[in-house]
Structure formats: C-alpha cells, structure tokens
Amino acid sequence: MEMVNIRKNPRIIHSCCFFINRIGLPIFFSLCMATVTFFVFSRRQVLAIAAIVPSLSDNWKGLIQQLPSMYFIVLVIVWYILYILALHKLVGQKDILPANHYYLVPSWMIKAGSIISGLHGGSAASIPIWQYFEYLYYNSSIGWSSLKLAVPDVLPASSEGKVRSTFHRMIDPTGKSTTLSIIVEDTYPVDLNFLPDEVGQNNYVVVQNASLNHVRGLRGYNQKLVSETVAQIKKAESNGVDTLYLLFNTNPLHVTKIFNESFNDAGRSQINHLYVFEAQPDGPFHFVKAHQIY
Structure with a gap:
C-alpha cells in the first residue's frame, strides 16, 4: 500500500x-x-x-x-x-x-x-x-x-495521532436545534470563515485530525477519526437532531467506515434528512453546495 x-x-x-x-x-x-x-x-x-x-x-x-x-x-x-x-x-x-x-x-x-x-x-x-x-x-x-x-x-495513520472535536454553538443557548453540521478536517485545513450559510446559521462540530499539519495533503486511515465522527453522529441522533449536514475532506476508506457504522442500518437512524456538501475540486477546497442523500 x-x-x-x-x-x-x-x-x-x-x-x-x-x-x-x-x-x-x-x-x-x-x-x-x-x-x-x-x-x-x-x-x-x-x-x-x-x-x-x-x-x-x-x-x-x-x-x-x-x-x-x-x-x-x-x-x-x-x-x-x-x-x-x-x-x-x-x-x-x-x-x-x-x-x-x-x-x-x-x-x-x-x-x-x-x-x-x-x-x-x-x-x-x-x-x-x-x-x-x-x-x-x-x-x-x-x-x-x-x-x-x-x-x-491507504497506509494506517500514526498510532500517536490525535483527533479533537470542537463544538460551535450558533443559535440561542436556550433553544434546541434539530439541525447540525459535522465537519471532518482531515487531508487539508477547512477555513471556518467560508462555511456555507446552511452551516454557519446552525450548530456545527469540527472533527479534526490533530496531526493535519504534519501529513498535510496525504491520506491515511485513522480509526480514531472514524470513531469520533460516528460518535458525533450518534450523539446528534440522541439529542433530537433530524437534519444532518456532512462536510468531509477525507479519503473514501474513512467515508465507507463512517457510512457503514452510521447510516447502513435499514432506516433505523433518527436522522430524517441527510445532506452532504460538495467541495471545490481545486484549492482552496471550500464547500459550495449541499446534495440531499435522503
């Protein structure tokens, strides 16, 4: 490999x-x-x-x-x-x-x-x-x-590599949002100042490969990244989120693992509407358009 x-x-x-x-x-x-x-x-x-x-x-x-x-x-x-x-x-x-x-x-x-x-x-x-x-x-x-x-x-990521999650609240703290965005920052940095309106107006979570700056532009398999992303999706379901936006810049192996553990459940997911954003094919790789999966 x-x-x-x-x-x-x-x-x-x-x-x-x-x-x-x-x-x-x-x-x-x-x-x-x-x-x-x-x-x-x-x-x-x-x-x-x-x-x-x-x-x-x-x-x-x-x-x-x-x-x-x-x-x-x-x-x-x-x-x-x-x-x-x-x-x-x-x-x-x-x-x-x-x-x-x-x-x-x-x-x-x-x-x-x-x-x-x-x-x-x-x-x-x-x-x-x-x-x-x-x-x-x-x-x-x-x-x-x-x-x-x-x-x-792809090669496995370093066992010492860390993954961190950051929650960004964009609505009234007393309110309860049924919409959440999950941003996976893996193979290149995401500029949070240029998020689509659908994301910037609601709560979002950034799941980041902490070793991004050391392996910038290289794709490796990171089980910690998969586990943390799946955990955030499951947490969103338990918190009553029914509309989920996904903004991923990662490799297909991660996507496959995350999908199989989160959405390949014969309709038992609490997420009623799933959208996945399209990113620009060239730099700066901003997310530009949401596509409804279901």
Missing part, C-alpha cells in the same frame, strides 16, 4: 466529455453502422455474414428472418453488441471511472453511461464525496447497482 498524494491535480472530466465517450459514442456508432448495413447490404448478405459469426446466436438470426419490420432495430442491437465486445477486448477498457481521473458528472449520467457502455468498475476516489455517499446509500437501486467502486488502500 502507498500513501495517496491529493496535491497532484487530477485530470478532471466534465459532463460533456463523459456524455460523448460513454453514452453518445456507443449509440452513434451503432446507429451509423446499422444505417450503412441497411442501405448497402441486402438482407440475404447480412444473414450470410451472420451465419459465420459465432457470437450472434440463432435467436438474433431468426429475428432478422421472421420480423422484417424489426430488421433495422436488430441491426442496431447487433452492432451495439459488437461495439461493446470490441471496447472490452480490443481496447481493454474495464472501468467507467478509472482511478487516474476525477469526474464532475451528474449521477444519472454515470448510471446511464455504465449501462450503455457496458463498463461497471471504477474507483471511489474518482467521484466527489457527496456522490460516493449517494452510491453507498443507493447501491442496490437501479443504476448504482450496476457499478462496483473500489476503495483505494
């Missing part, structure tokens, strides 16, 4: 590029090749070619013969299958979210791209933390269930 340096600027992929490569190209290729086949070759020639292609089953050949009105659609499907086979075997692509890229792409597009391109793997570090939370929570739903995101290994 090796430490992951987050200071290296990843190659960021945006929606337009992702859509073209993972959704538009397979569909466009299949339609174009089906159109050329339809107008250039006779049906008899197509059937003769199909007879010598072992990957085309007798069912597809039978459809071409028995359903003339479906002929073009069958051609599109056949070319699509051939495209997927070529993509996997000739080009050698296996992941829709490879580890050497960072994807700023809507969730629906990732799910659609995984189904259409036939690529179902990837790295949890290749998408924002809020989106990885969504993947963990809805991993059995249509779309997300077709993806298998791997969590990168």
Whole structure:
C-alpha cells in the first residue's frame, strides 16, 4: 500500500466529455453502422455474414428472418453488441471511472453511461464525496447497482495521532436545534470563515485530525477519526437532531467506515434528512453546495 498524494491535480472530466465517450459514442456508432448495413447490404448478405459469426446466436438470426419490420432495430442491437465486445477486448477498457481521473458528472449520467457502455468498475476516489455517499446509500437501486467502486488502500495513520472535536454553538443557548453540521478536517485545513450559510446559521462540530499539519495533503486511515465522527453522529441522533449536514475532506476508506457504522442500518437512524456538501475540486477546497442523500 502507498500513501495517496491529493496535491497532484487530477485530470478532471466534465459532463460533456463523459456524455460523448460513454453514452453518445456507443449509440452513434451503432446507429451509423446499422444505417450503412441497411442501405448497402441486402438482407440475404447480412444473414450470410451472420451465419459465420459465432457470437450472434440463432435467436438474433431468426429475428432478422421472421420480423422484417424489426430488421433495422436488430441491426442496431447487433452492432451495439459488437461495439461493446470490441471496447472490452480490443481496447481493454474495464472501468467507467478509472482511478487516474476525477469526474464532475451528474449521477444519472454515470448510471446511464455504465449501462450503455457496458463498463461497471471504477474507483471511489474518482467521484466527489457527496456522490460516493449517494452510491453507498443507493447501491442496490437501479443504476448504482450496476457499478462496483473500489476503495483505494491507504497506509494506517500514526498510532500517536490525535483527533479533537470542537463544538460551535450558533443559535440561542436556550433553544434546541434539530439541525447540525459535522465537519471532518482531515487531508487539508477547512477555513471556518467560508462555511456555507446552511452551516454557519446552525450548530456545527469540527472533527479534526490533530496531526493535519504534519501529513498535510496525504491520506491515511485513522480509526480514531472514524470513531469520533460516528460518535458525533450518534450523539446528534440522541439529542433530537433530524437534519444532518456532512462536510468531509477525507479519503473514501474513512467515508465507507463512517457510512457503514452510521447510516447502513435499514432506516433505523433518527436522522430524517441527510445532506452532504460538495467541495471545490481545486484549492482552496471550500464547500459550495449541499446534495440531499435522503
């Protein structure tokens, strides 16, 4: 295992590029090749070619013969299958979210791209933390269930590393707030002067890796950080908090552990509304937008 340096600027992929490569190209290729086949070759020639292609089953050949009105659609499907086979075997692509890229792409597009391109793997570090939370929570739903995101290994943090929590009260001390934000400051400092309005107007807790200044920019696994964050979430539940905002700058391994211990409980959590903030992909890494997970 090796430490992951987050200071290296990843190659960021945006929606337009992702859509073209993972959704538009397979569909466009299949339609174009089906159109050329339809107008250039006779049906008899197509059937003769199909007879010598072992990957085309007798069912597809039978459809071409028995359903003339479906002929073009069958051609599109056949070319699509051939495209997927070529993509996997000739080009050698296996992941829709490879580890050497960072994807700023809507969730629906990732799910659609995984189904259409036939690529179902990837790295949890290749998408924002809020989106990885969504993947963990809805991993059995249509779309997300077709993806298998791997969590990168990281070295354990120093056993002498400390974690500290600081509670910031932002409302009338006599009042009782049902909204709380939990900020996890791990791989880089969080500027508390630039918190989103939803956070600054309510109580919040900062869970900080006390050795942050010594390992700045390096991601390691810290069980103390996980335990303290889970404890703060459980404490919030027992104090009647029903709306929780999470602002995490940490690694996917921490996120996975925290999620499994806090929210993977078949709906038994007292938290009715969970929001996870999106951070800027480049410095100063301010939190800019809340995404509702449930």
